[in-house]
Amino acid sequence: MNILEARDITKTYVIGETGVPVIDKVSLGIPEGQFAVIQGRSGSGKTTLLTLLSGLDKPTSGTIFIKDKDITLLKEDALAPLRNEFFGFVFQSFHLVPSLTALENVMFPAELKNSSKNMKDALHRAESLLKRVDLTKRAGNYPHQLSGGEKQRVAICRALINNPRIIFADEPTGNLDSVSGEAILNLLTDIQEEYRATIVLVTHSIEVAGLADRIVTLEDGRVIEDRSPGTAEKKN
Amino acid sequence: MLHKRFIISELVRTKKQSLIFIMCVILSIITLVALDGFSESVNRSIIRDAKVQHGGDIIIRSNFPFSKKLAERILSLEKSRQVRTAKTYRFHSVVRTQNSETSLLADIKVVDNAYPLYGNVMLASGRDFGTVLKKGKVVVEKGVLDRLGMNIGDRLYIGKALLLIEDVVNIEPDRPVSFLTFGPRIFVSVSDMDGLGLVTKGSRVKYNCFVKTGKEKLTGLLTTELKALAIEGQERVEAARNMKSRVKRFLDNLIFFLSMIGIFTLLLAGIGIWSSLTAWLKEREETIAIIKTLGGSSRFIISHYLVIAFMLGLVGIIMGIPTGFILQQFLPGLFKGLLPDNIEMIIPTGAALKGLMIGGIVVGLFTFIPLDGLKDIRPVAIFKKESWGTKRGPAFYVIGIIIFFFFSGLVLWEIEEMKIGAFFTIGIIILIVITALLTRFVLGLLKRLSVKSLVVRQAQKGLFRPKNSTGPIIITLTASLAFILSIFLVEQNLDAAFVQSYPEDSPNVFIMDIQPSQKGEVSKHLGGDTVFYPVIRGRVLSINKKTVNVEAERKKKSDNLARVFNLTYRDHLLEDEVIIKGRRMFRDDFDSLQVSVLDHVQEFTDIDIGDIIMFNIQGVKLKATVTSIRSRTRETIKPFFYFVFPEETLNEAPQIIFSALSMPKADVPHFRSRIAGLFPNISIVDITETISRFSTIMHRLSLIVRFFTLFSIVAGILIVISSILATRSARIREAVYYKILGATSGFVLRVFALESLMIGVISGFIAIIISQAGSWIICTTRLDISYKPFIVQSISMAVGITLLVVIVGLVTSISILKQKPVFFLKENAESEA
Known part of the structure; x- marks a missing residue:
């Protein structure tokens, strides 16, 4: 059963008077609990595909279903609860709210979800998540006081706070050194097992792709390969 | 070598900040240019029309019949046909209908056949004034007919004479604009003057003689000659060109006050220039860091941004000067009723040059620090690892001192009086320092405040967003709002003290011009407890042998020693007086002449017990020692006197006597008719009408002041917009993050609205505290009136400003709210790549 399914999606950007297709008739189903990697060269359209799958942007044509619901029909505010409860995001540039501490950043989605209710639970959960990533001592620090690896761990904790069903990660190790990057990848795989979350991860790194259940390769906005590691399934 | 394309591209990329x-x-020059142009226009109109407005080339005035030498010389000049002269006699008197049923206090002007020397008295009938105003006839202002229910052809009593109303006067050439008039005009022929029986010894008659020379040189020579013949302090001889009319004096004072507001706006606009340039440069931080990484020197960068600032400043000045002149064209409408109608608006070069100079200096001073700070940006900023801020090095403090001296100099230039200039400058500095301290304190508290609500917390965090100019915004808004509120509160308190809550026991009817011989009779008609106030007019010649500098005193904006004082005599304190220095009003063990002084005098000159004052009382010099200082326990319209002498000293001097009564307004007309019938020389002044007129003028002046103060609010709003533009990318980032994490647009809107609301509420709150404290000090220590806080009105004004800030904040943030997360993420990913 696919938790996420894109059917024939196309995304075209109009530059001047010319339409440039960035995603070209892509169909993709992600089963629940899968760790799927989307890879490709720079400019292949992998980040655009991630933004479409996660509802951050709308395709020019085609449909995207999240558990039988077509999210391309939803308005911006209707997508908000989906992003808050169903999805978790991890970005290459971390995108932590600069004015909030690490703990406050982690708690933020929970606070949005629960308003002022059950804040104690949210606090405990945020603290335990930070503990899980060895950041208990950094909970009171602001983003600019954290290293890249620490920021990304905070971002992962924030992505997990509401127990999302799908985590979208865009080049999560792109801004990190190899040691920090490896630690983040290990964390993501651990999390996938621990929380049984579905992960859709965009990367251009072959090492990262090696950890996935499935590798989708893009080129010029089209899926040219969709396979499990160690297998090869070419798609025309 | 300048990189022109870089300059153009920077200007294009930062269009909005450039606009701010x-x-x-x-804004920095608009009000000063407008006021300068307006003042110059009024001055020129007044000088142009001086002969007509004052009635002659030379004007001789006295409150007494002209002295013998002066009168003889005027007569000889007239006989020699060197000049033409006209004489008028002005006084107030109650006039009655023929059946004495109704009466009215009128402004009587007795004129001779030569009047007017310049201009024409325009009559409703269109006939010649000289042929109409003959013995037994009067020409009246329409108000006389309206208020007495009379028509042309009816007869009315003025004093003992019954005169025929022959015509109505529409325009009187030499009548100055007067804000507080005690009754409409009635022209009487000089041939009827004796028949009126109103001009007697001690009557309050203004004797005027107008001289027409027709030649400038002769005017100068004769003015000097006649001045030498006049009794100093009693008779005034002036050339019309040099006379400061009541309108001119009023305008000078008002323009001075408005200029102070203009200077305050200039200061706030300067802060706006500083703030917008800082915000603008912070936005360009990355570009500057890249240029430095590529080898660009600080000098290269500063010179380019200096050129940009210079260009924008020049555009601002070039636009500001004509905008000021456009604003000037609307000022006659704003001042309607307070100035003559025939003022011709001109565009003076001096005002334009002043605007150019002030604008240039302000741009130079307030752009220096942000531009100088560019040298502190390091190439590492391209990694966004450190934030640039203006360091407070020696340059900061040097510029601060220069700004202080510039504004102090500007104030002194405008008002030409050191003391008030120093008060104003120090007052503004204190206002800004207190505002800054309170802002820092409140923001510090807010930062520490633990807030549960997520929306409120995010708004609270937003206030401390990097590059946010929260502090300067609050300081600017607070200072301008506190300024407006203080003016409003003082005005309201004055209104409450003298107009609205006019104490019931306070007199509202003044009975003027009672002759000493009439005291007994008048007392019978007014009631047994009638208090009579004798008035003897006199001047102060010297204090402790130090001669009063008449010229310097007359230039003072406050009360001054050069004017004619109303002196009185009595041996007791009034019920609202207390002695604050000395044991009693007068000492028994003193042989020489004594005087008791009201503490108000100490506000415009140094005077204390033991000081010796030399008075000139109607030509007689009197030396008196100060033996007590009195103070009034409350400010009311009850009569008070600066100088009180012992009874036996002055009771034989030429004097007028008045009394004051409290009575229902409805009873006044009947009372006036009765007294006028019995005592034709006595005038009844109903002060309730004057208070009402005073209130109208106060509100008009308040409107003018508020209009000019609005410009300082605009400066605050510009800083708000500038700050939002400067933090645009940070706000977009926040909005995107909120949305990615599942927040709705409504949530983002609420956060931004609440942030603006907090700025408005903090500004309003601090402004209320400062203005309440300031107004309380002014009312209780300077004006000696009781203070009411007018909390509801104060809060309403603060709420108004808060709403304005919220609306401006939201309107400026609309494009931020519309931003889709994906565009930001894409742009950010590209900049990271």
Whole structure:
């Protein structure tokens, strides 16, 4: 059963008077609990595909279903609860709210979800998540006081706070050194097992792709390969 | 070598910030240019029409019949046909209908056949004034007919004479604009003057003689000659060109006050220039860091941004000067009723040059620190690892001192009086320092405040967003709002003290011009407890042998020693007086002449017990020692006197006597008719009408002041917009993050609205505290009136400003709210790549 399914999606950007297709008739189903990697060269359209799958942007044509619901029909505010409860995001540039501490950043989605209710639970959960990533001592620090690896761990904790069903990660190790990057990848795989979350991860790194259940390769906005590691399934 | 394309591209990329910068420059000079142009226009109109407005080339005035030498010389000049002269006699008197049923206090002007020397008295009938105003006839202002229910052809009593109303006067050439008039005009022929029986010894008659020379040189020579013949302090001889009319004096005072507001706006606009340029440069931080990484020197960068600032400043000044002149064209409408109608608006070069100079200096001073700070940006900023801020090095403090001296100099230039200039400058500095301290304190508290609500917390965090100019915004808004509120509160308290809550026991009817011989009879008609106030007019010649500098005193904006004082005599304190220095009013063990002084005098000159004052009382010099200082326990319209002498000293001097009564307004007309019938020389002044007129003028002046103060609010709003533009990328980032994490647009809107609301509420709150404290000090220590806080009105004004800030904040943030997360993420990913 696919938790996420894109059917024939196309995304075209109009530059001047010319339409440039960035995603070209892509169909993709992600089963629940899968760790799927989307890879490709720079400019292949992998980040655009991630933004479409996660509802951050709308395709020019085609449909995207999240558990039988077509999210391309939803308005911006209707997508908000989906992003808050169903999805978790991890970005290459971390995108932590600069004015909030690490703990406050982690708690933020929970606070949005629960308003002022059950804040104690949210606090405990945020603290335990930070503990899980060895950041208990950094909970009171602001983003600019954290290293890249620490920021990304905070971002992962924030992505997990509401127990999302799908985590979208865009080049999560792109801004990190190899040691920090490896630690983040290990964390993501651990999390996938621990929380049984579905992960859709965009990367251009072959090492990262090696950890996935499935590798989708893009080129010029089209899926040219969709396979499990160690297998090869070419798609025309 | 300048990189022109870089300059053009920077200007294009920062269009909105450039616009704010230009608007701040425009704002900095607009009010001063408008006021200068307006003042110059009024001055020129007044000088142009001086002969007509004053009635002659030379004007001789006295409150007494002209002295013998002066009168003889005027007569000889007239006989020699060197000049033409006209004489008028002005006084107030109650006039009655023929059946004495109704009466009215009128402004009587007795004129001779030569009047007017310049201009024409325009009559409703269109006939010649000289042929109409003959013995037994009067020409009246329409108000006389309206208020007495009379028509042309009816007869009315003025004093003992019954005169025929022959015509109605529409325009009187030499009548100055007067805000507080005690009754409409009635022209009487000089041939009827004796028949009126109103001009007697001690009557309050203004004797005027107008001289027409027709030649400038002769005017100068004769003015000097006649001045030498006049009794100093009693008779005034002036050339019309040099006379400061009541209108001119009023306008000078008002323009001075408005200029102070203009200077305050200039200061706020300067802060706006500083703030918008800082915000603008912070936005360009990365570009500057890249240029430095590529080898660009600080000098290269500063010179380019200096050129940009210069260009924008020049555009602002070039636009500001004509905008000021456009504003000037609307000022006659704003001042309607307070100035003559025939003022011709001109565009003086001096005002334009002043605007150019002030604008240039302000741009130079307030752009220096942000531009100088560019040298502190390091190439590492391209990694966004450190934030640039203006360091407070020696340059900061040097510029601060220069700004202080510039504004102090400007104030002194405008008002030409050191003491008030120093008060104003120090007052503004204290206002800004207190505002800054309170802002820092409140923001510090807010930062520490633990807030549960997520929306409130995010708004609270937003206030401390990097590059946010929260502090300067609050300081600017607070200072301008506190300024407006203080003016409003003082005005309201004055209104409450003298107009609205006019104490019931306070007199509202003044019975003027009672002759000493009439005291007994008048007392019978007014009631047994009638208090009579004798008035003897006199001048102060010297204090402790130090001669009063008449010229310097007359230039004072406050009360001064050069004017004629109303002196009185009595041996007791009034019920609202207390002695604050000395044991009693007068000492028994003193042989020489004594005088008791009201503490108000100490506000405009140094005087204390034991000081010796030399008075000139109607030509007689009197030396008196100060033996007590009195103070009034409450400010009311009850009569009071600066100088009180012992009874036996002055009771034989030529004097007028008045009394004051409290009575229902409805009873006044009947009372006036009765007294006028019995004592034709006595005038009844109903002060309730004057208070009402005073209130109208106060509100008009308040409107003018508020209009000019609005410009300082605009400066605050420009800083709000500038700050939002400067933090645009940070706000977009926040909005995107909120949305990615599942927040709705409504949530983002609420956060931004609440942030603006907090700025408005903090500004309003601090402004209320400062203005309440300031107004309380002014009312209780300077004006000696009781203080009411007018909390509801104060809060309403603060709420108004808060709403304005919220609306401006939201309107400026609309494009931020519309931003889709994906565009930001894409742009950010590209900049990271």
